[in-house]
Amino acid sequence: MNSNDIKTVKSLLNTSKSIVIVPHKNPDGDAMGSTLALCKYLNSQGHNATVVAPNEYPHFLKWLPGHEDVIIYNATTKAAIEKIERADLIFTLDFNHLSRTGDMEQALTKASADFIMIDHHQQPADYAVVTYSDTSMSSTCEMVYHFLDALGVADHIDADIASCLYTGIMTDTGSFRFPSTTAVTHKVIAELITAGADNAGIHRNIYDTNSYTKLQLLGVALQNLQILPEYKTAYITLSQKELDDHKFQKGDTEGFVNYGLSLEGIIFAVIFIENKSEGIIKMSLRSVGDFSVNEFARAHYEGGGHTNAAGGKSDLSLEDTVTQFISILPRYKDKL
């Protein structure tokens, strides 16, 4: 953040404000960790801050400090809209365009509040009075740490805030293994453990709370894994029936796509997940190296994200989506 932005933020937070903090739709560890951390800090300073999420978040995040107070827009829409209408200030965290909030976009567009964006995705939209965007950052949680540090209040990070921030850095870096993990990331992590983040406990909460049916679903996903060696590509499909047969809960398929990338010689992996209620095939795309899944998802699947991790969707059937995907690959032969 430049010194002008820091000045603007300080003056916006100078008096007690009604504040709404928004993560993206289908919030992940980074989105929930960053919003809850910022929320706790702002409330400790006398503001009236609330996290309003577009929809539900995975069960493995339902231990994060403060999560009980999150308002879910698509479950309690009236309460969410009231909060947004009354807000003086709206922070949008871990996304780059208001359309990433799904149906909530309309309410946010109408809001009279000032916006502050903190995000690490590419191509940030221009709706905020302060846009703290840095695509080189490991996670929005790391950015919230730098944000608080820039305001001179890093010493206000208590064990709860530290746990939230640790969670998002851990999940967005694949437990500190992606190239976005820098020496500074590790220094921030060290500060968070010093502030009281229980690193071993957080890893257990996130990764070791699987249900039996989720592991069985992983088995199905691995059986469905297909390899296209010519394009160094692997993909997985999961139909609505396969999800239903395994009592699918939100978050159960998190990380499945990475198994494709773990294959030797594979640099592009995709998972196609049927969502009958939304009438779409939701896709997660991953790559290693220079092949940009952000560009691929933008070009073909109304999506986006980062160079090596992106999402998108298709309105075709599961079968047709896969056929169409395979038909696109020859155009990328020189990049794969």
Ligand code: 5GP
């Ligand atoms: P995931 O595959 O884990 O859902 O998401 C990977 C990355 O892509 C995340 O940074 C996420 O925010 C982003 N992403 C996921 N779905 C979409 C989408 O539909 N549109 C855009 N623009 N980004 C997405």
Ligand code: MN
């Ligand atoms: Mn993120």
